[in-house]
Amino acid sequence: MRLLSTTRLFSLGLGTALALLSNAALAVTPTEQQAQWNVAARTADPGYMPSATRGKTLYERAFNRNAEMPNCVACHTSNPAQQGKHAVTGKSIAPMTPSANPERFADAAKTEKWFKRNCNDVIGRECTAAEKSDFVEFLVKGSK
Amino acid sequence: MKLFNLKTCLASLLVVAAPLVLADGETRMGLQGAPKSFRTECVSCHVAFPASLLSPNDWKRVMQSLDKHYGSDASVTPQEVQEISQFLVANASTQGSQHVSSVNPPRMTKTSWFERKHRKVPAAAWQDLRIKSASNCVACHTQAAKDSYAERDISVPGYPGKHW
Numbered sequence: 001m002r003l004l005s006t007t008r009l010f011s012l013g014l015g016t017a018l019a020l021l022s023n024a025a026l027a028v029t030p031t032e033q034q035a036q037w038n039v040a041a042r043t044a045d046p047g048y049m050p051s052a053t054r055g056k057t058l059y060e061r062a063f064n065r066n067a068e069m070p071n072c073v074a075c076h077t078s079n080p081a082q083q084g085k086h087a088v089t090g091k092s093i094a095p096m097t098p099s100a101n102p103e104r105f106a107d108a109a110k111t112e113k114w115f116k117r118n119c120n121d122v123i124g125r126e127c128t129a130a131e132k133s134d135f136v137e138f139l140v141k142g143s144k
Numbered sequence: 145m146k147l148f149n150l151k152t153c154l155a156s157l158l159v160v161a162a163p164l165v166l167a168d169g170e171t172r173m174g175l176q177g178a179p180k181s182f183r184t185e186c187v188s189c190h191v192a193f194p195a196s197l198l199s200p201n202d203w204k205r206v207m208q209s210l211d212k213h214y215g216s217d218a219s220v221t222p223q224e225v226q227e228i229s230q231f232l233v234a235n236a237s238t239q240g241s242q243h244v245s246s247v248n249p250p251r252m253t254k255t256s257w258f259e260r261k262h263r264k265v266p267a268a269a270w271q272d273l274r275i276k277s278a279s280n281c282v283a284c285h286t287q288a289a290k291d292s293y294a295e296r297d298i299s300v301p302g303y304p305g306k307h308w
Binding site: 066069091 | 188189190215217218279280
């Protein structure tokens, strides 16, 4: 077999393409992430549609599980488009609203990591796919 | 033989100056070479706590209970636990017991070194809402976000212009 056979070139090309694609797939948009959550939410509730109002309610609800972090607002403030502040450490937190901060909901792994931690802290459990989609709906569409 | 040799002069200057520069050990504080995960994970919620301000065992205790991290879930991937632990333990202090936490879970604010260094801070200052907590280093150490704790950069809210 020649060193640079067609087969080898093809494999190399395919490998590179796949590598590039897999990296590209990590960068997502809020809408793309919502689409995945919507699919998951519909396995439990086929009629599910994201709701900005439900998202806002979730965001503001005082779960009171944690004295310093009773709700999302405690760190992310009543207006997620502005800078937040960690309720315990005082460290500043960049805005959550994608239009105010394009880094938000642009990395699926990062999104899931922070949902896991913060929902656990505030609510005491992981947020459901429906809750995640509602919340992003609220961030993107605002409250109406 | 020339009386004035430029190379020797420069070398001597370096020898004299080096201790003056390096003696400002209030900078860096064992944070050089931190893995990226240390910054993206740990420093997303609080200032980069200097690795050299706790003992190796204290850091191990912190890293083994990240899901219950001072009231928060701070879990990271197993790989990140490994690389961050490695960094912290390697840069931790092994000088006697001055950096050993007197409490568990470990707190660097509860070491004899920290208490001695902050003995001049008035009790009232710790209650100031702008400071909130002894672990809020940046409230007074204005360059803490750059890992720097040099004395010249200290400014305590409520005590403007005072030298510490």
